[in-house]
Amino acid sequence: MSNRGKRQAATVAQSDREFVLAAAASLFRDQGFDRTTVKEIAQACDMLPGSLHYRYPSKESLLVDLMRLALEQASSAVSRAIAGVDDPIEQLRRGINAHLDLLVDGSDMVYVLLFEWRSLRGQTRKEMIELRDRYEELWAAMLQSLATQGVIRQDVDIHLLRLIGLGGLNWVATWFDKSGPYSLEDVGNFVWRLIRDAVITEPGR
Amino acid sequence: MSNRGKRQAATVAQSDREFVLAAAASLFRDQGFDRTTVKEIAQACDMLPGSLHYRYPSKESLLVDLMRLALEQASSAVSRAIAGVDDPIEQLRRGINAHLDLLVDGSDMVYVLLFEWRSLRGQTRKEMIELRDRYEELWAAMLQSLATQGVIRQDVDIHLLRLIGLGGLNWVATWFDKSGPYSLEDVGNFVWRLIRDAVITEPGR
DNA sequence: GTCTATACTCTGATAGAC
C-alpha cells in the first residue's frame, strides 16, 4: 500500500483509505456486497485478507465507511456544479447532470450508497439512511429556494418533486447503456425539461 | 403442502407453486436474495430443504421462476387497470397507480423482480432483463398510443419518458412509508400530474 | 413428494509471527 509515494502521513492514510474503498466499491457495484468476498477486496488492493482486517474489523464496517465517503463525494460534486450559477433554472439543470454523471459514470461509491443499503441491517442501516437523507437535503434546499423565489408553481409539492425526481435519476443507473442511443447528458436534460415544463411558472418559454 | 384442499391436479400444483414463490418473495424482499437461506424458504412453506429441492434444483432457479410469475402479475394488473377506460389520460393515471400499488403494497414478487436482478449473473440475468423489458413494452405501447392520438406533444421522446417515469415510480418502493404524510395514491397522482403538465397538449386544463 | 442425514465448499474472522 505505501509504495504509492510519500506525502504527509495523514494524506497517505487518507489516500490509502480511498484506494481501498474505491477498489471495494468497484467490486460491490459489479457483484453486489454479499457476493464479494473480503479475499477479493484484499486482492484488488494487493493485500491479503488479514491485512485488510487491520483497517476494518468487519466487512460491514468497510461498507459503512465507503458510504460515508460516497456521501461526501456526492455532496461536494453537486455543490461544485451549482456554485457560481445565478439562474436558478440553470442551477437545477447542472445539479441534475452532476448527480447523474456521478452516479452512472463517476463514482462506484455513490452507486453503492444508493443501491446497496439493503445489505445493511438494524442500526447500521438506519445510520446509512440518515446519510442518504442528508444528501437529499441538499436538493430539498435547492428546490425550496426555487419555490421561495416563485420559480416553482405554488401548488407543487416540492417534497414529492424531489423524491420522484431523484428516483427517476437514480433508476437511470439500472438501465443506462453507454453504447445506447442517448448520452448521459441527453437523459439529464430530458429530466430537467420535464420538470421545467411541469412546474416552472413561465409557460412562454 | 397438499393439505390445502383438493382441486384439479394442475390447479393444486399451480397454487403450490404460487405458495412457495410468495413465501420466498416475502423473504427476499425483507432480507435480500443472498441473505435468505433455502432453509428459511423451506421453513416458511412448512417443508424441509430437501423437499424444496424437489421443486427447484437450485436457489437461483427458484428466483427465476419467481420473476417469471412476477411479470405475469404485473402485466395483468396493469392491463386490468386500464381496461375499459376510454380517456387516454385517465388510462395513464390508472396505469401509474396500478404499477405503484402492486410494487409497494401488492406483490413482493414484483418488488423482487425489480430490485433483485443484481443477484443473477450471466445468461440468467439476461433472461430476466428480457422479462423486465417485456413488461415495459406494455408501457411503451400505451405511451405510443397517446403520442399517435396527439395527446403527447410531438417533441417529447416517449422512450425516455417511459424510462424516467417508471424509474421514478420504482424508486418509490425504497422510500415509501405507510405511516408517512402521503398515501400511495397521492404519490401516483403526483407523478401523473407531473407528466400531464409537462407533455400533454392541453395546457388549459 | 417429502424426510433424514450428510458431503463439500466457501466465508468472514482470528491469532500470532515478523
Add this chain to the structure above:
DNA sequence: GTCTATCAGAGTATAGAC
C-alpha cells in the same frame, strides 16, 4: 502494518430411505 495459517460456522446441494 502486513503476512501466514487456520478456525468455526454456515450454506447449497445431494443421496437415498420412506
